Amino acid sequence: MYLDDGLGIEQDQEMCKIVSEQVKLDLVRSGFVPKAEKSLREPTKRLVWLGTFIDTENGFYKIPENRINKMIYSIDDIISCLTGRKSVFVKKVASVVGQIISTYLVIGNLVYLMTKHLTIDVNTSASWYSYIKLSESSIEQLQFWKLYVSEVNVKHFSVDESCHSIIYSDASDTGFGGYIVEAPQNIAHGMWVESERSNSSTWKELSAVKKVLLSLVNIISGKRVKWFTDNQNVVSIVSKGSTKTVLQNLALDIFSACLKYNVNIDIVWIPRTLNEKADFLSRIVDHDDWGISYYIFQLIESLWGPHEVDWFASDHNFKLLVFYSRFWNENSSGIDAFTVDWYGVNGLFVPPVFLIPRAFESEINFLPPALHTNVDVLVDLLCESKADSTVKTYHAGFIRWKKWAVHNGISRCDILPAKSLYVALYLSSLVQNSRTASPVISAFYSIQWAHHMIGQTSPTVNLVVKNDLEGAKRRLATRIEKKEPVTPELLSKMYSSSFKEYNVMSQRIICACLLAYSGFLRVSELLNIRRCDINFELGYISIFIPKSKTDIYRDCNSVVIAFMDSDLCPVKNLKLYLLWADISPESEEFIFRNLTKFKDRYVLRKENKSLSYTHMRELFIEAFQPFVSDIKKYGLHSLRSGGATTCANLGISDRLFKRHGRWRSETAKDGYIKDSLKDRLIVSENLGL
Structure with a gap:
């Protein structure tokens, strides 16, 4: 039997010496043989024990210099290997990780947090005898230990466990929230953007800690904070990091913010029932949190700028570096703009609708009372005066x-x-x-x-x-060269050449051309058709046009197209296209989208993004080029003008004609029509000569 690594501590030197002699005597009487060269019997206030230097006189632990030097040498060796062959033996990396983690007794959880990317890279190796490439994050962690290991290499016996502030945070499906207990008016809140809502609950809770920390950092800078969260994973990740890169990056962001602003966080888990206020804050949906577009801001800035402060903003719609928000946000200069003196400051005012009367109270006070109710809609009307x-x-x-x-x-x-x-x-x-x-x-x-x-x-x-x-x-007048209209004969040739059973690619251009021709559709209207905009009725279809270039008052027109007993019937070809493309009747997807080849056929891409104008034009040229002498005379507008020209030459009623094409004026309508030679000759034939 062997005994090893014993250590004894007493209050004074004499008592320590007595205990040391008693332990030695007990060991000998028990049959053990103490090894003198590996034993230290005389009391001391400084010694290296289990690779850790202990100084009881000054009250701290340290890692001995020889271990620190070995670690730095190993890191330099890895960096040298990466400089030469761009890869390193995996055992060297694992060895450095082990050396760093072995300092846990002194350095604490930082050894886990700042080695996670290295661990991730080690785990990607095929075997212990392979070479690996290190990520940029892993190299940054090696550089961190090389530069700062000496600065963190100390742990004092007595640690102040008290805190200056207490913070609760939580996250929900819609946003995050947090508050300082001793100053409950200091609330941090924000909402997730669309791309963040599908992330995991752990990501949201960890992001909530980060965002609340950065929002309140000016208040808690230089303080020790007790932080409560109802997610156990967050406690572990903030302390030790995560092997999932996205979560590890968040943990490092929190660590970096704490270093930068000298904040010491002690994060603790609590049950959800004890975190109800933070939970309530995270579920607030601020429907009045609106903003102006960048172009409107640039206009205002060019007219009345430069502005100094954005008085009513949030972290996702502020237009100036200095801004005030309803709740504390990252980088916000303060909350509640009404508590600040606006005098002498050229401020930007984009208040929530319900605060417009208060923000412009001095001007509104001079209005007749009957006009006060109209103030709320003023901003909306100004913004909507033009498209x-x-x-x-x-x-x-x-x-x-x-x-x-x-x-x-x-x-x-x-x-x-x-x-x-x-x-x-x-x-x-x-x-x-x-x-x-x-x-x-x-x-x-x-x-x-x-x-x-x-x-x-x-x-x-x-x-x-x-x-x-x-x-x-x-x-500077130039002659306008209008595009030639597409004729039914050209459509027939295109159809005969392109139509193939169950071929989504060919049916897409056939269907698009026939709909644009028969519905007098502009390209923008055609490409924005969704499946839910189409209704199949007995003998015809109705296509809802939610937004049209000439529909300035948003009446939202519908185009009706009749069923015809011919191969060029738009309704029949649309049915085939929707069937072959597998677009369900309830779908809100654009019907004309890009395609992907799957085995021996084409399928619509899942991404709900309509064809671009350029791609549609390329498909049009490819379909009609074999049948015209000069394709440059034809364009996508040729489909709309072709349908209009055919109807005009057949003597269709002007009222129906204009409504079908959604034209605002006779001039606009006539610009699409090319009169036939027969109709033009009628004028001179009826002059009575």
Whole structure:
């Protein structure tokens, strides 16, 4: 029998010596033979025991220098191998991991947290005799130990277990929440974005700890915090890390934040019943948390900026680095903007709808009481006065005018509102550098729109500016080459060449062309058709068009297409396409999507993303090129104009014709029609000559 690794401790030197002699005597009487060269009988205040240096005089543990030097040497050896052959013997990595973990008694849970990526890489090896490549994260962990092992190599006998703050956190399917017990008004809250909602509960709970920590970091910086969570995995991962990369990265983010802000977290598990307040906070859904688009912000900034503070924002819609939020968010400068003095600060105001009256209380107080109820809808109406695409175009046009004005030394006070002469000179400069009148027209209406937005008279009403625009149109006028319409004969040839039984690829272009032709559909309308927008009725189909270019008041038109007894029947071909493509009647998927080859056939991709305009145009060219002399004369608009031209030449009622094509004016409708030679000759044949 062998005895090893014994250690005795007493309060003073004399008592320690007496106990040492008594232990030696007891061992000899029991039949053991003490090995003198491996024993230390004289009392000491410093010694190395089981690879750990113990200093009772100063009250701390340390790892001896020889072990630290060996660890650093092993790390340098691995880095050298990676520099040369880009891979390293797996046993070398495992050895370093073992050396680091063996310092747990002194360094604590950090040895597990900062070796997890190394462990993940070791576990990927095929055998102990193979070579592996280390990830960037593993290399960073090696560098960490090389640089900082000496700084963390100490543990004092007496540790202050008290805490300065207590925090509870929790996560739900919709968001996260947390609060400081001693300051309950300091609440952190946020909502998951769409891509985060499908993550695991452990990811959400761990992210909640990270986000609450970063949200409250300015309050708890430099403090020891007792942190309560109702997820046991989170306690382990925050302390020791995880072999799952995504969770390990979150644990490292928490560790890095604690280092950066000098926060000491002691995380503890509690039952869910003791975490009800944090659970309630995590389930808050802030329906009033809205924001303006980047383009609107740029417009406001160009008109009245630069702004200093975003007074009503959150961590996912703030537009300025300094922002205030309803609850504490990561990087927010404060909560409750109403507690701050706004005087002298050029602030951006995008308040929740229910706070608009309070945010603009001073101005609203001067309104007649009967008008107060209209204030809530003011912001919505201003934002919806133009389509998003129009706002984007006009804003970009105004920014170009502003840059030109600044470059040419025009004072900022003459940019908005602008002087008529300066605008006329700007339009003239565009004429000199443009091949078409489009940039000049865009600039004219962009400047007009910016002035209307702030209630100022636009310089575009000046006759000099108006005549400048008309002159530009005349000088830069180009002949419009309209695309040739597709005829029923061309459709028949395309169908005969392309149709194949059970072939989804060929049926897709056939169906798309026939629907666009018979329904007078624009390409944007065609590509945005979903299966749920289509209703099959007795003798016809109805296709719901939720958003149309000419439907400015969003009446949401429906197109009806009749069943016909022919091979080119759009209804029959649509039925075949939906059947072969396996699109269920209840589906909300786009019917025209990209395809993937599966064995000997094509299937629609699962990603619910419609075909792009470019891809659709390529399919159109491929389908019709063999049957026309010059494919450049034809485009996707040829389908809409082809159907319109055929109907016009057959004498269809103008009222039905215009409604079917969803045209706003006679001029727009007539632009799609190419009159037949027979109809054009009727004019001269009926002059009475």
